Amino acid sequence: MNEYADLLIIGAGPAGMAAALAAAPSGARIVMLDDNPFAGGQIWRDGPQASLPAQARQLRERLQSHANIRHHSGTRVIANPGPKQLLVEDDENGWLISYDKLILCTGARELLLPFPGWTLPGVTGAGGLQALIKSGLSVSDERVVIAGSGPLLLASAATATQHGASVLRIAEQASLTSVAGFAAQLPRWPAKWLQSFSLFNRHYRAGTHVLAAFGTDRLEGVRLQQQGKIVELECDRLACGFGLIPNIQLGQALGYAIEGQALAVDVWQASNRADHYAAGECTGFGGSELALAEGAIAGHSAVGEVEKARQWWPRRARWQGFANALNQAFTLDPQLKSLARPDTLVCRCEDIPYAALTEHSDWRAAKLASRCGMGACQGRVCGAAVEHLFGWQPSASRPPYSPARIETLMCLDDTPPA
Amino acid sequence: MPELMLDGHALTVADGTSVAAALALGGNGCSRTSVSGQRRAPLCGMGICQECRVTIDGRRRLACQTVCRDGMQVETQP
Amino acid sequence: MIEGRVADVIVIGAGIIGAACAQALARRGLQVLVLDAGLHNATAAGMGHLLVLDDNPAELALSDYSLHRWRELGPDLPDGCAYRNNGTLWLAANAEEMAVAQSKYLNLQAQGIACELIGAGAMRQREPELAEGLEGGLLIKGDGILYAPATANWMLETPSIRQRRARVTEVDGHRVRLDDGQWLSADAVVLANGTQANQLCPELPIEPKKGHLLITDRYPATVTHTLVELGYVTSAHNAKGPSVACNIQPRPTGQLFIGASRQFGTTDPQVEGWMLAKMLKRAAGYMPGLARLNGIRAWTGFRAASPDGLPLVGQHPQRQGLWLAVGHEGLGVTTAPGTADLLVAQLFNETPPLAAQPYLPQRFLGEPAYA
Numbered sequence A: 001m002n003e004y005a006d007l008l009i010i011g012a013g014p015a016g017m018a019a020a021l022a023a024a025p026s027g028a029r030i031v032m033l034d035d036n037p038f039a040g041g042q043i044w045r046d047g048p049q050a051s052l053p054a055q056a057r058q059l060r061e062r063l064q065s066h067a068n069i070r071h072h073s074g075t076r077v078i079a080n081p082g083p084k085q086l087l088v089e090d091d092e093n094g095w096l097i098s099y100d101k102l103i104l105c106t107g108a109r110e111l112l113l114p115f116p117g118w119t120l121p122g123v124t125g126a127g128g129l130q131a132l133i134k135s136g137l138s139v140s141d142e143r144v145v146i147a148g149s150g151p152l153l154l155a156s157a158a159t160a161t162q163h164g165a166s167v168l169r170i171a172e173q174a175s176l177t178s179v180a181g182f183a184a185q186l187p188r189w190p191a192k193w194l195q196s197f198s199l200f201n202r203h204y205r206a207g208t209h210v211l212a213a214f215g216t217d218r219l220e221g222v223r224l225q226q227q228g229k230i231v232e233l234e235c236d237r238l239a240c241g242f243g244l245i246p247n248i249q250l251g252q253a254l255g256y257a258i259e260g261q262a263l264a265v266d267v268w269q270a271s272n273r274a275d276h277y278a279a280g281e282c283t284g285f286g287g288s289e290l291a292l293a294e295g296a297i298a299g300h301s302a303v304g305e306v307e308k309a310r311q312w313w314p315r316r317a318r319w320q321g322f323a324n325a326l327n328q329a330f331t332l333d334p335q336l337k338s339l340a341r342p343d344t345l346v347c348r349c350e351d352i353p354y355a356a357l358t359e360h361s362d363w364r365a366a367k368l369a370s371r372c373g374m375g376a377c378q379g380r381v382c383g384a385a386v387e388h389l390f391g392w393q394p395s396a397s398r399p400p401y402s403p404a405r406i407e408t409l410m411c412l413d414d415t416p417p418a
Numbered sequence B: 001m002p003e004l005m006l007d008g009h010a011l012t013v014a015d016g017t018s019v020a021a022a023l024a025l026g027g028n029g030c031s032r033t034s035v036s037g038q039r040r041a042p043l044c045g046m047g048i049c050q051e052c053r054v055t056i057d058g059r060r061r062l063a064c065q066t067v068c069r070d071g072m073q074v075e076t077q078p
Numbered sequence C: 001m002i003e004g005r006v007a008d009v010i011v012i013g014a015g016i017i018g019a020a021c022a023q024a025l026a027r028r029g030l031q032v033l034v035l036d037a038g039l040h041n042a043t044a045a046g047m048g049h050l051l052v053l054d055d056n057p058a059e060l061a062l063s064d065y066s067l068h069r070w071r072e073l074g075p076d077l078p079d080g081c082a083y084r085n086n087g088t089l090w091l092a093a094n095a096e097e098m099a100v101a102q103s104k105y106l107n108l109q110a111q112g113i114a115c116e117l118i119g120a121g122a123m124r125q126r127e128p129e130l131a132e133g134l135e136g137g138l139l140i141k142g143d144g145i146l147y148a149p150a151t152a153n154w155m156l157e158t159p160s161i162r163q164r165r166a167r168v169t170e171v172d173g174h175r176v177r178l179d180d181g182q183w184l185s186a187d188a189v190v191l192a193n194g195t196q197a198n199q200l201c202p203e204l205p206i207e208p209k210k211g212h213l214l215i216t217d218r219y220p221a222t223v224t225h226t227l228v229e230l231g232y233v234t235s236a237h238n239a240k241g242p243s244v245a246c247n248i249q250p251r252p253t254g255q256l257f258i259g260a261s262r263q264f265g266t267t268d269p270q271v272e273g274w275m276l277a278k279m280l281k282r283a284a285g286y287m288p289g290l291a292r293l294n295g296i297r298a299w300t301g302f303r304a305a306s307p308d309g310l311p312l313v314g315q316h317p318q319r320q321g322l323w324l325a326v327g328h329e330g331l332g333v334t335t336a337p338g339t340a341d342l343l344v345a346q347l348f349n350e351t352p353p354l355a356a357q358p359y360l361p362q363r364f365l366g367e368p369a370y371a
Helices: A014-026 A054-065 A126-134 A152-162 A176-188 A190-199 A249-253 A287-302 A306-311 A313-329 A334-338 A363-370 A382-390 B019-026 C016-027 C057-076 C095-110 C120-126 C148-156 C194-200 C231-236 C273-286 C288-292 C329-347
Strands: A003-010 A030-033 A069-072 A076-082 A085-089 A094-104 A108-110 A143-149 A166-172 A208-214 A221-226 A229-234 A237-242 A244-246 A276-278 A345-347 B003-006 B009-012 B053-056 B059-062 B073-075 C009-012 C032-036 C088-092 C115-119 C136-140 C161-165 C168-172 C175-178 C183-185 C188-191 C207-216 C226-229 C243-250 C256-262 C294-305 C312-315 C322-326
Touching (some): A030 A094, A076 C273, A143 A208, A166 A229, A276 A287, A287 A313, A345 A382, B003 B019, B019 B053, B019 B073, C016 C032, C016 C148, C016 C188, C088 C095, C088 C120, C095 C136, C207 C329, C256 C273, C273 C288
Parallel strands (some): A030 A069, A094 A276, A143 A166, C032 C161
Antiparallel strands (some): B003 B009, B053 B073, C168 C175, C226 C243, C243 C256
């Protein structure tokens, strides 16, 4: 069942959807892949307890109205066996997709940092809890503490509250000065300003971060450093995420240049590789509005519609300003590097404690000696954590880019290249 | 309303419910036991961390990225 | 103290061979400095399979001796080394291979190595995941596995060993020059840097042989023994072109290592999809259930192969003071203890525990040019 696409889009979040919709009128044969069960990315994650905004519903309907867009949900990229060819798998099959143009819209993931007790059941990411609630997790009558950094904390708290949870505290690590400074700039983006009011919660505390989670078999409470004081709260759930980091592994493997921690793109959202583009949060964190603008530019550019792409530039610039303000405000406090104790597990796949890493000078040496990062998540959680904690550069990804059935890998042509 | 088997017990969930949510609806929410014997539950909720891998119809899959289907057999790792 | 003299012995390479040599030397009371450039090495890339091979008497002697040494060391190895004496089960796909198994059996029995011929039915009882229709197998009971990087680190923690991250750019007998221009000297220099050895001694007949490996997620108790096809001996081991052979090893973590491939004439470390597919298909032919398991990582490594498949262990015949412990191909982890004992015995001018002759560098480099 091998497939061909004029334009292959990896990721069906706001950027991927916008890219597909921008490119669709050209008549190009478009294939859009996404690991999640439904289109919409994390911000518009669908499920029995999700309430999608009108904009998300409209975008999904428009996608369905284009006969030249094929969307494969629950599908992951496994390998790149040849030029402009990817091996992918879903829950049933593995197959090859060849393409002419590629747009990566692989989004971002939460930065999860180790602290004592973070492996207890009941502890999730901040966006993680929101995603789980949308997909049907019941939090009714549960006591929830939300911690970490960034606007996602408020969004996650709002979702939890809406589904019957009692949110005891929202602990934002950034200082009150930073958060207030950011809030003061919000009127420049009126829609965001309104949104921030609707999300605002009286349990919000700036300058506050988690110290430990405790409990025997599952979470029973958390200890917070709250504006200089130590506070303990009994709770059923802790949702903790320290902002977002771009998913660049696939881009890196395909030879995209990296700038900072994100995929580098030019004004056309084009990478350094011909015919290869990127849009949305894999090129830097900026929210759904920026992702939509970048996706549209990438989609138009990929089908050669330069003028249409250019029309989106002002919108992108405007939301880029918002992203810059945001990233500045929620810079992580260096104190967060000292949350882990010697016995705190850093690698959750292999259960490797912090103490097993500190004697090493780089990621490779630490991995080999301790097996940290060698488990199923392929270092996506602990690799990002040690990059933050020790400044170690993660090693480049190799296929399989995601755990894959061996039968999928056996789909690769086994004849040697000529 | 799909009905699935979770560790041998029948469980009916709302349409579109993820297996990760079903683990909590029909059990204690845990998905696996770690190398050092800790019970673990879904963490990232979006297909990254692999904490929620369970056996679904004989294959190791991520509970958070899998929607419950009628007749599905889900086994958490002991 | 002579200027630049840094130790009694300098060992170049902190892989399993360098580490074993350093440990053996340190245990004889010498001060050892181990220099390593921090490059990817075969020790980190390999399977850590400890196995007796009998392609020729010298290979058998060295691997059998080393397996005895590993079994002695076993109780001292920390948990992280993941040493297990789980045995190798050689798989015969047909009558012809079963005949190979039988002759191997006789050969190993004669050497006093514990092994057992197993019929098709009994084999599937012991390893229920194996494909139907295999002819039978040969179980080598003393074989084992370990996690080689941790084992090398454990060896290097022996007192009297110092380690330094440094790239050696030149060797001159018992002296070495580092990339910062500094010369270090000792009574002897041991070259144990695998595929990098040619960089310092271009006259060494060592060729890199690329291999691919894949590791699965955890599926405890799926497989017990290391499963290797007998075709490994007949095809992969001796072929000139790219080849694959089924090699499935259960790790103590419940994961499975799947190998093996061999390629010549390349130094590109990329995982090649076609070779990965070929290797996995071969393995799945012997264990069909593999197809449904998740692979979580694939990687490559390079074995340092000599023309006759045996390592070069002994003093360099033309460069006095320079000792070689290179060219172990896929058997470096297995034969590390034997290599170290051979090297130390020669350095101390003692009688080695097994005949040193077949491994002497002279066989490729000619007779000694010094008295």
